[in-house]
Amino acid sequence: MAASTAAARRLLLALAVLAACLGSAPHGAVALRSLGVGGAKAADGDAAVDLDASNFTAFLQTSPESFAVVEFFAHWCPACRNYKPHYERVAKLFNGPDAAHPGTVVMARVDCASKFSFSVMSEDDEAAQVNVDLCNKFSVDHYPYLVWGPPTKFNLAQWKPKQENSELELIDDGRTADRLLKWINKKMGSSFNLDDKKYENESMHPKNTSDPEQIVRAIYDVEEATSHALQIILEHKMIKPDTRDSLISFLQILVAHHPSKRCRRGSAELLIDFDDHWHTNLSLSLEDSTTLLKGAGEKVCGNGVPRGYWIFCRGSKKETRGFSCGLWVLLHSLTVRIGDGESQTTFTSICDFIHNFFICEECRTHFYEMCSSVSVPFKSARDLALWLWTAHNKVNERLMKEEKELDNADPSFPKIIWPPKQLCPLCYRSSSRTADGAMQVEWNEDEVFNFLVNYYGKMLVSSYRETSMQSFQVASISDDSSASSAATVPIGAALGIALASCTFGALACFWRTQQKNRKYYHLRSLKKI
Incomplete structure (x- = not known):
């Protein structure tokens, strides 16, 4: 076992070094982790x-x-x-x-x-x-x-x-x-x-409640929320022996189903590093915590993330929307991308993640109460997507009342029942208001599910330009690109790209082998990375 592990590590090191030496491919670990754009920066004090x-x-x-x-x-x-x-x-x-x-x-x-x-x-x-x-x-x-x-x-x-x-x-x-x-x-x-x-x-x-096309910009906020969530976990030293497995489980969901390809790759690499620094149930040392924290943001979603600002989830005030909005979009996007056989494990992973790592105590307590009220295991992705949608509306209803009492709602983005009729008129069979002004809706759940799949699935990634190994090709990889021609990739760069991809695959396989040996392998698929 020890000999094979050492040999595997030497092989991976050799592959990484070889990939780093060829053409214009990124150097060393950057070949795998710099899935954003390496080198692009503003000079000190400059905005451009x-x-x-x-x-x-x-x-x-x-x-x-x-x-x-x-x-x-x-x-x-x-x-x-x-x-x-x-x-x-x-x-x-x-x-x-x-x-x-x-x-x-x-x-x-x-x-x-x-x-x-x-x-x-x-x-x-x-x-x-x-x-x-x-x-x-x-x-x-x-x-x-x-x-x-x-x-x-x-x-x-x-x-x-x-x-x-x-x-x-x-x-x-x-x-x-x-x-x-x-x-x-x-x-x-x-x-x-x-x-x-x-x-x-x-x-x-533009207000995203009236313009359905605005959701395509939320992919950047999903990346922002993913990196921000991990930073909070590490900065507050929230990884403990009793929370460790729930973090691993959630990262594995991200590896398979995160809407951003570079976040999927980064999550897999973080799992590998996580295994290196904390492969037992012992408490995470300060040194290892610092090591993980140092590059956590960049590892998860590439260089330049978190960016420090929000686009789709931007509120009209600093204290509104932002991270919570980005996290909701991430969770919805996960539930519409999974297969039916993954619905119960995904539900458990989401509930445990929020319960253990969402730092707002009242919010996570309320969410976990909704999780605990589920008595029958989920058997389809449709059921899970509709449960999360219902849970989100329950949260909005609760916050609407609180914001009305405290008069602290975002004037541009007040909490509403989702989706509004202008976004999905077919979702509404009928609607009315009670004496206290609350909205009562009879929903067409088939249309709601179709809306969720389209809105948080297809539309969310439809215009996203992935920065992956393909980015080193000069040809556009945008869905709507109409570039007239493409430059040829130098043979050295192409070999470097290929070897870097092989290195990533080898690292993923090595991690999976290690997890099997350590009795906590849960990763279902790396094929979508």
Whole structure:
């Protein structure tokens, strides 16, 4: 046993090292864990994100924002240096955790004269101008040069201003912060102001109760909630011998059914690390807890998550919606993705997870009471999805009464019976109000279930651009992409990608073998990772 374990570890190490050495594939552990966009970042104090040829396409492919502005500039250009404060002033409205309007426009920049990539370079790499070809692809002929469009549409072989049938557009009147924001407002039909502050002017944002298409943006909040939940667990040292198995069980559900592919992969990797640091029922040491905490957020859903802000789940006040909303969306999405044979184990995993790890005591007590009232095991995914939907409405009814008494409801997003009629008119057989104003509804549960499957299943992931090993291909992986051509992946990078994928598969198999030997293997399937 010990010899085989050591041999397996040596084999995995060799695979990881080999994958790290080939082409432009991510290095070392990043090949598996950096499922976000490695290297993309804003300079200290800057809001705009600095990109280069190595991460430009992958970053924009996975941006949750509807639109992007990319500034092409040269660091030696005096006009560019003078323009930077103007560009930054607008970028601060849209980028970062303190932005007034996050998730709307992502603002980035590319230094066409840069001699270095943000990616790791070896001592033998040439100090070439890494962004020249990228800037030429967009026909950059002056600085600063601003391009506007949907983030996924920046993935193309060549673009010229005023090009026919293109969703990209050259911003020809943005040389000051006021003029740039005026151009954006005209293009979007918005009324953003340079003086807007966080949680102010919320009437500008679409309300998800009346627009069913808004749910597609919730995938980013589901990632945010997943990472945030794990951080809370580790920061408050909530992993104990009597809660350990419930965490493992919930992570296994995430591995198989999380709507985000990179969260599924990250959850599997966390299980492997969890096994390394805590493979017995002994208490988790402070050192091991710190080790797990250090990279927990990045391991679960990739680099850059949690982002520090919400999009679909954004409230009109700091203290409303956010994490609780994101967690509800995650739970609903899990119940519509499982098979019938998994319904009871998923129910148990969800109930135990909330009971052991949701830090709001009153909330978790109330939820567990609803769990405890279930006397007959679930035999279908439909029954579980409808139970969770009913439980969510019970929570909303309770909170509606409390918020009415305390007058502390979110004015833009008051608690309601879900789904509202404008989202699912067929879900309602009839509805009326009692003397105290409470809503009474006779539901068509078949239509409710169809709505849940479509809303939290198909629509939730329909426009999500996964950042996975495929992201290192230049071709778009968006469902609605219409990129005209794709660049060829270098053979070294392709081999690196393939070996990294094999390494992940080998790690997953190794973890499963270890769990079988330790008597707590519960993982049903890794085939969807």
